[in-house]
Amino acid sequence: MKTVTGIAEKAPRRQHERSFKAELVEQCLVPGASVAAIAMAGGINANLLFKWRRDHLRTEQMRGSASSSTVLVPVRVAPSLDGAEELQPVAMSPVPPPTAVATQRVVRSTGVIELDIAGAQLRLRGPVDEASLCSVLRALRQSA
Structure with a gap:
């Protein structure tokens, strides 16, 4: 076997299925859930799961901001x-309460x-x- 010195090979990044990501993120959204414990059980780093959850919440917030909860009044x-x-x-006509709760600052x-x-x-x-x-x-x- 020939060895080349000076060139470090990176291990390829693991690519996770969308369904796997979605399942873990849904588990994280349950009140009282431990993200670290869910990540450990899923065999991934907790920081990665926090990123997936953050991305999911951002996407949901963007969908929610374009929803019908914002009403223009004549x-x-x-x-x-x-x-x-x-x-x-x-x-002013009565506006129904929003169906989804968005996290907003x-x-x-x-x-x-x-x-x-x-x-x-x-x-x-x-x-x-x-x-x-x-x-x-x-x-x-x-x-x-």
Whole structure:
């Protein structure tokens, strides 16, 4: 046998089936589950399982942000007391609660955001969730 020195061969990466990944991730999502114990039982590194779970949650969150839980409400422009025009809701129909719970980081803010876009003025006060703001901006951009 001939040996070549100076060249290190890497062991090939293991490739896991999607069904195997999905099964382990589902086990991790059970409340109280130990990711380290599940990884050990599956014969993989816990860090890899944490990555698979993180990727799964990101994918689910992206699907959830595009879902029907974000609703645009029709508004009418009415003058306010100071003479400036203000947007007021026309009618609100009851919105069913979302079916899936998405993990979101909530940022509390007491600030004000004012935008002039496509001939419309948008004023947001207090905390604003990112998905709703993206939907409104997307709708304004499409109407321009």
